[in-house]
Amino acid sequence: MQTREMALIIRDALLLPQGRIEVRLVDPGQLRMVADVLKGKYHLAFAAMKPSGTPPCYPTATQCEIIDFNQLEDDTLSIVLEGQQRVSILSAAQAKDKLWMSRTLPCQNWQEEPIKGEFELISAALEQFYEVNPDLLELYSQVHLEDAAWVSQRWLEVLPMYNRDKLVLVNQPDCHKTMDFVLQLIKSHVD
Missing domain, CATH: 2.30.130.40 (LON domain-like)
Structure with a gap:
């Protein structure tokens, strides 16, 4: 390289x-x-x-x-x-x-993969987030709510967390830990 x-x-x-x-x-x-x-x-x-x-x-x-x-x-x-x-x-x-x-x-980018099962909740929640924050949605000509890597990365960009904590997730080989983290975060606010 x-x-x-x-x-x-x-x-x-x-x-x-x-x-x-x-x-x-x-x-x-x-x-x-x-x-x-x-x-x-x-x-x-x-x-x-x-x-x-x-x-x-x-x-x-x-x-x-x-x-x-x-x-x-x-x-x-x-x-x-x-x-x-x-x-x-x-x-x-x-x-x-x-x-x-x-x-x-x-470095290796995360690979595209379909969102399935309970993880569809993080995609739906991101869609709602963009409805409440249309100025962020306006930046995109297309959204990829069906792609786990795309959805996970958008969550990392907007979550109110310290950069060092976000980068622990970013530096994983794929989006799975981020998907788990965001799903648990959403569930904890729903319960």
């Missing part, structure tokens, strides 16, 4: 493959980074913020693509990112413009 240089966007959020997130950019360095990414100078990765340490993010990130952008009323830029491929950050350094550049290695 080949390593790849990537610019890092670090936020207190999680973005996983096939997920989407809208990010507001205010710093001129970040705007220049977006221009460089769009010109193909390097790839972009989204990493979850870590409370302390250098770099200020966890070593698991997601290579992403910029799929949309909007200029906001205050002249800042909003970009919509779509997660593509999980990556491991091997090293990272901060440039003089305060941007983080990293050397990454691709």
